[in-house]
Amino acid sequence: MTSRDKILSLFRTHSDQYMSGQEISRSLNISRAAVWKQVRALRELGFEIEAKHSQGYRLLAVPDLLLAADIENGLNCQLVGQSVISLSEIDSTNARARRLAEEGALEGTVVVADRQSAGRGRLGRRWESPSGVNLYCSILLRPKIPVQQAPQLTFLSAVAVAETLNKICRLSAKVKWPNDILVNGAKIAGLLNEMNAETEQIHFVILGIGVNLNMIEEQFPEELKYPVTSAFLETGKSVNRLIFLQELLQCLDRYYSEFLLEGFVPIRRRWEKLCNMMNMKVEVDQGNEILCGTVVGLDAEGALRVQLNNGKVERILAGDVNPVN
Numbered sequence: 001m002t003s004r005d006k007i008l009s010l011f012r013t014h015s016d017q018y019m020s021g022q023e024i025s026r027s028l029n030i031s032r033a034a035v036w037k038q039v040r041a042l043r044e045l046g047f048e049i050e051a052k053h054s055q056g057y058r059l060l061a062v063p064d065l066l067l068a069a070d071i072e073n074g075l076n077c078q079l080v081g082q083s084v085i086s087l088s089e090i091d092s093t094n095a096r097a098r099r100l101a102e103e104g105a106l107e108g109t110v111v112v113a114d115r116q117s118a119g120r121g122r123l124g125r126r127w128e129s130p131s132g133v134n135l136y137c138s139i140l141l142r143p144k145i146p147v148q149q150a151p152q153l154t155f156l157s158a159v160a161v162a163e164t165l166n167k168i169c170r171l172s173a174k175v176k177w178p179n180d181i182l183v184n185g186a187k188i189a190g191l192l193n194e195m196n197a198e199t200e201q202i203h204f205v206i207l208g209i210g211v212n213l214n215m216i217e218e219q220f221p222e223e224l225k226y227p228v229t230s231a232f233l234e235t236g237k238s239v240n241r242l243i244f245l246q247e248l249l250q251c252l253d254r255y256y257s258e259f260l261l262e263g264f265v266p267i268r269r270r271w272e273k274l275c276n277m278m279n280m281k282v283e284v285d286q287g288n289e290i291l292c293g294t295v296v297g298l299d300a301e302g303a304l305r306v307q308l309n310n311g312k313v314e315r316i317l318a319g320d321v322n323p324v325n
Helices: 003-013 021-028 032-045 068-072 093-102 152-168 231-235 241-262 265-274
Strands: 048-052 056-061 084-087 110-113 135-141 174-176 180-183 186-197 202-211 281-285 290-298 304-308 313-316 320-323
Touching (some): 003 021, 003 068, 021 032, 021 056, 032 048, 068 241, 084 093, 093 110, 135 241, 152 180, 152 202, 152 241, 241 265, 265 290, 290 313
Parallel strands (some): 084 110
Antiparallel strands (some): 135 202, 290 304
């Protein structure tokens, strides 16, 4: 933790009282001048800190920032969130998490950014990532599972994101195969999971998550070819990003532990309950052909099962799936 993080932690644990500069200095083993410098920096970030002569400092209000110390404070996880890295801006949280993984970072490391300059979605599509409104994070996992089971983690993260949206934002989010989360038919979140592995061994998996929380209509690019939305546009209420992220990390932690113990079946059942196309007629665009049929669920490995009009059940491993009007 930086000196700034430690001072914030002290303010939070002594929220009902003033702390003198001398007390903070002694507690953190830094100079009084360093304390004042960090308090000033926190005020510049938007923290409301009261100072009273002969009494000291007291934290009154915090801005909507995602700081590592705040995220870790009160986080109830066994594995996810063991280390949290918070950045004001990054090219891509997935790219940073990958670099950290290659350097030996702990499993459960979380990278979160206020803004991404080069956010990516599925098929290399750009993910619009303005500052101060949404959630952009990546989680590093090192699961000891067969390589062919790694795609199942996409469904785990999809379930966690949808359930967190439904709990915190009071929405009715649904999952769309393979990695989209929708509200009223519009995309509100996307996942980009990446793996580093050999033939028989996974070195690491990065769960990349982007959720549109407080984005307004004017912030979405005009050239989008599909409907998009945010929690704010759906409810008219701002979302506390810190509360949302902590709930999401705790949900991911629970389901990851369950997945390692019990396998894919519990996650598959949750995903199917949240799927917006179960038992619906769909078209599957695979580039070179279009299949028509009815979605009947996932198979044991995570492929989409579509029953064609001739009764045959096809395993869909790639393609765009859309309902037939």
